[in-house]
Amino acid sequence: MIKDLNNICNQKVFEKIYHAYAKDLKRFLYFKTQDMDLAEDIMQDAFVKLWDNCGNVNYDKTKSFLFTVAKNLFLNIKKHEKVVLNHQKYQLRKSNDETPEYLMIEKEFLVKIEDAIASLPEKQKEVFLMNRMEKKKYKEIAEILGISVKAVEKRMHFALVIMKDKIGNV
């Protein structure tokens, strides 16, 4: 019945499930793939699979269904591309001895960044959050705070120096 709030086949329920789990699923997949586009793709496919099986999946088990499907999709892709990937990594190492383009981002590292932002001195934090969270340009921040662009840039610069010291070398 349409009024059944536990019926995943109901578009409204499906959308609610999406908003409840999509972010977590994408996060989970990013740490597995280290690739935002791939994480996004697999996340979408997992939800399409859920819709395909909406009549067979128990509402209470939706989350574990999504994560299991996502994990399997990831493993399939990985199996399929293993040879290619190994080859690529080998080439990357050869051509880019000096600057490692491939920096792993682990869950713990993101926590460290968030902690470091939280512990910035007030002035630096204010500028930093306006720039990163609100996506404001240095010039816009300068106008809002009534300071020079140079001053904004200095605060940003200093914020990064503090963060690097806090997080330590990687």
Added chain:
Amino acid sequence: MKEIKNNNTENESFLATWLAGDISDKELKNLVSEADFIAYKKIKKGLLVLDSFEQPLSGSFVKIQDKIVQKKERKQKRQNLGWGMSIAASLLVLFGLFSMFNNSEIIIGTANAEQKTIFLLDGSEVVLNAKSEISYYKEEWNANRVVKLTGEAFFKVKKGSTFTVKTAYGDVMVLGTQFNVNAINDYFQVTCFEGKVKVINNQKDYILNPTNSYRKINGNAFEEFNTSTPLPTWINGESNFKSVPLKYVIFAIEKQYNIEIDANNINGSQIFTGSFSHNNLEIALASVFRTMNINYNKKEKGIYILE
């Protein structure tokens, strides 16, 4: 320690310009130590990852829906199988028949006491009430959005070319909107919930705006009235009637509860205004017949007699 660093970087802002993308990694590399360079690069990457985690995901949801729509045709066949062998069997016969013309008619229906949400090829949504049926031609769909309806359904139409609902009692045409059509047993009612709806009956057009309803019962003159609910009430488990001959209310109860009601001893043309709920038969019967001073008795399982 911090004091010193502050002094050191007092006149510096290159990290800010680098983060904004105004100086390149290569230039940064010349300004800081190797270890610091990698540390800054990783922080920048981490910040970008955090950014994308925070991004709203509604865009992705649209893409998921696109993927679902692409797979729709296959899905609808599968859904049909769930609705009982009779429908599956008739479907098979129809597929067989229409494959000869290379244009397959998709038929989707509900049994008594059943409701179903269906997505059409363009992503439009149809909620079918109990004992109702829609059909359309898959191949013609792109050129011609036409759905045939018997029974009652609520439509949420995606914007696009004209969308037509054909019924035995008249046609309903819209561009992109939400509306309800009930066309059963000489009872024809259209309610517009969003946008504009055109009803064509006996070669005459009627335009409905949101909350307007059009109704024509058993060949009588049509009536227009307003509704106040944002959605048809049956979607939320309640059937609502406004000055409707009782026999149509009885049809509706029979459909919703999959029962038979013997109304030979009462006058079916009495006018009823009110509603009944879909989840408790006793309460539903009481709320309709008690208010009309009609006695009802259970004759046997699923069969009731009115006096």
